[in-house]
């Protein structure tokens with residue numbers, strides 16, 4: 001699946017953000033705090049450009065603490081939070097622009113008081129996106145980026161999830177289901193093959209991946225048993241495979257985007273060479289529970 005399509009599907013599915021779970025309160029508190037501090041020191045009515053915005057997670061957090069900000073938010077995916085999500089009223093003033101590659105920004109030089117990104121900038125080709133973001137920033141304009149760390153609490157589990165997806169797909173589970181739909185495998189044979197896969201699985205089976213896929217197939221079997229129209233079942237099966245491909249693609253992109261300390265240092269050097277003052281630090285979780293990412297801050301000289 002094409003990289004951008006995987007994100008378009010995700011954002012059109014009413015997700016508020018990615019790379020943190022709804023239930024992980026600590027992540028929310030840490031990120032809210034970062035964006036609260038940043039928004040409060042921006043002048044009244046400052047213009048902010050949020051890069052790779054998704055469904056506007058950063059915009060929402062900034063506006064929560066400083067409603068005067070004029071936020072423009074761009075993403076390469078076909079985003080439209082006001083259409084596809086239960087968008088918070090806070091986002092009503094945000095100018096969202098879909099289908100924008102941050103490697104070539106459609107703005108004049110020196111127009112924004114601030115540029116932000118949360119788990120977004122590092123997905124782009126940095127040698128192209130960094131000059132662009134500096135170009136559109138006003139002199140004395142500020143930037144703050146939250147970036148994936150190569151060993152963060154999001155990146156480490158993502159590697160296990162990819163392994164699980166790949167082994168599950170290689171097990172033949174989906175192929176067997178297709179044979180069943182085509183009438184080449186009986187229900188009993190399908191169930192026996194499913195049991196074999198589960199019993200012989202060499203991967204650690206999570207509820208979120210193996211569990212969900214087995215559940216989805218069970219539901220499709222029920223539809224077949226209820227003599228539901230084959231076209232409907234095939235469509236549901238195709239949608240399920242698309243969701244699996246999209247999740248796999250996003251996880252692979254996440255791993256590739258995550259940065260080591262050396263790479264963050266290189267990113268900061270590139271920013272400095274373009275006439276900015278910059279510093280970076282680790283964003284750590286409480287009680288030595290690992291890291292969330294990198295925070296890069298600075299301003300254009």
Ligand SMILES: C[S@@+](CC[C@H](N)C(=O)[O-])C[C@H]1O[C@@H](n2cnc3c(N)ncnc32)[C@H](O)[C@@H]1O
Nearest residue numbers: 007017018052053054057076077101102123124
């Ligand atoms: C992990 S999501 C983060 C979204 C949002 N900032 C958040 O924190 O919820 C990464 C986003 O980067 C976008 N993206 C990746 N490469 C991009 C590029 N070259 N230009 C613009 N957006 C890009 C993807 O479409 C995706 O929405």
